Amino acid sequence: MALIQTVAPENAEGEVKEIYTALQNAIGMIPTPMLMGSASPGLIKMQWEGIQYFTTHPTLTFSLLSTIRYLVAEEYDYAYCTGFNKEFLKKQGMSEEDIEQVRRDPEQAPLEDKDRAMVAFVMKAIKTPDAVARADMDRLHALGWNDRDIVDALVHGVSMIGPSILMKAFKMDSAC
Numbered sequence: 731m732a733l734i735q736t737v738a739p740e741n742a743e744g745e746v747k748e749i750y751t752a753l754q755n756a757i758g759m760i761p762t763p764m765l766m767g768s769a770s771p772g773l774i775k776m777q778w779e780g781i782q783y784f785t786t787h788p789t790l791t792f793s794l795l796s797t798i799r800y801l802v803a804e805e806y807d808y809a810y811c812t813g814f815n816k817e818f819l820k821k822q823g824m825s826e827e828d829i830e831q832v833r834r835d836p837e838q839a840p841l842e843d844k845d846r847a848m849v850a851f852v853m854k855a856i857k858t859p860d861a862v863a864r865a866d867m868d869r870l871h872a873l874g875w876n877d878r879d880i881v882d883a884l885v886h887g888v889s890m891i892g893p894s895i896l897m898k899a900f901k902m903d904s905a906c
Contacts (some may be wrong), residue, residue: 733892733900737768749778756777762810764895766902778832784886789879793822795886797832802887804833808894810903821870844873851880852887 736848739760746768753760760777767774768872796818816905819829824840836849850869855862870880897903 731768731783732764732902734769734902736765742768744771745838746880752778761814766893766900780889781819784882787882789875790848790883790886791845792818792881793841794848796822797836797839797841797845797849798883798887800829801832801849802834802856803894804849805853806866806891806894808897808903810892810897811890811894831863844870844875847873848875848879848883849892852883855884856891876894 731862731890735868737746739754750760750768753764764777765772769779784790785792787795796815799811800819802808802816816829819832823831828840832849836853837846839846839849841849843895845868851862851866854866867880896901
């Protein structure tokens, strides 16, 4: 049982109701991290703006971002988002074996070379930020990524860490 009071979809009003409606229309559900965010209307608005930013990103693909979210959720034992993003990966054509391979070695993800390199970079930066070097940046630049792309991809990965802690602290993290 959650330790905080959230806004149920049937009780939502104002911006929270608008966000819930948009989520329901887009993916057919209200993800638990968004329900958690409803406890603070300003927070859910920020979460929604972040989702909108990344869903319209000019270069970071849905497959790339889903892979990043899945791997960061795995790294931080974030059960809800591990399951949630695993389902996204399956809908994009990845098999259980593909997903297991990605988990073991992000550089083997069934993505384009430049996307695999970005996933590997994000996971390196999340696991060992002090180990990131100029050579990592040069490799990404050589593959066509620019600094905005690199920063945005890493921010996307890092943005999974806070909710993983919040969901556990408020007893809302369970597999989807």
